[in-house]
Amino acid sequence: MALSKLERRTRIKHRIRKVVFGTAETPRLSVFRSNKEIYAQLIDDNAGATLLAVSSRDKEIEVKGNKLEQAVAVGKAVATKAVNAGITSCAFDRNGYLYHGRVKALADAAREAGLKF
Numbered sequence: 001m002a003l004s005k006l007e008r009r010t011r012i013k014h015r016i017r018k019v020v021f022g023t024a025e026t027p028r029l030s031v032f033r034s035n036k037e038i039y040a041q042l043i044d045d046n047a048g049a050t051l052l053a054v055s056s057r058d059k060e061i062e063v064k065g066n067k068l069e070q071a072v073a074v075g076k077a078v079a080t081k082a083v084n085a086g087i088t089s090c091a092f093d094r095n096g097y098l099y100h101g102r103v104k105a106l107a108d109a110a111r112e113a114g115l116k117f
Contacts, residue, residue, distance in 0.1 A: 013096035020093045021045050029078070029090040029110065029117065031103055038071045038102055040078045040110075042090060052085060054078040071102040075109025082115055089116040 003011070022028025027042040041053035054077045056063070056070040063073040082090070097103045111117070 009096035011096075016093060016096065020091045022091055022093075024051075026089050026091055027051050027087060028093045029115070030093040031095050031097065031106055033095075033097055033102055036067075038067070038074050038106060040074055040106060042078070042082055042087065051087070052078070052081050054081060067102055068105050071105040072109040075106035076113045078106075079110040079113030079115040083113070088114070092117045 020028055022043045022045045024044045024046065027044050030041050030043055032039040037056045039053065039055040039057075042051040043049070044051055054061070054074050056074050058077070061070070061073050061077055063070045082088075092107055094103050094107075099107070107117075
C-alpha cells in the first residue's frame with residue numbers, strides 16, 4: 001500500500017532526527033513549512049527547550065513578496081537573532097521536507113547572514 005504524503009514525511013523526519021541533535025552550543029535549526037507560512041526555530045534537545053523562534057507571521061518580518069522571498073526573510077531573521085544571542089553554528093533539520101525551494105532558500109539566507117551549519 002502506498003504511503004500518504006504525511007506518513008512519508010514522518011518516516012523521513014524520524015530518519016533525520018536519529019542523526020541530527022541540538023545542544024546549547026550548537027542547537028538544531030528546525031524548519032516547518034505550511035501551505036501559507038514558514039517557521040524556523042533553534043532547539044536545544046538536551047534541555048528540551050526552544051532557544052528562539054522566527055516565522056513569516058512575525059510583525060518585524062514585512063515581506064509582501066512570494067513565499068520564496070518570505071523564506072529568505074525568515075532565514076535572515078533567524079540568523080540575525082541567533083548571532084545576537086551568541087549562537088554561531090547549528091545543525092540543520094529539514095524536518096522531512098526536501099532540501100529544495102523554500103527550505104533551501106531559508107537555509108541559504110541563514111548561511112549568508114552568518115549562521116554556520
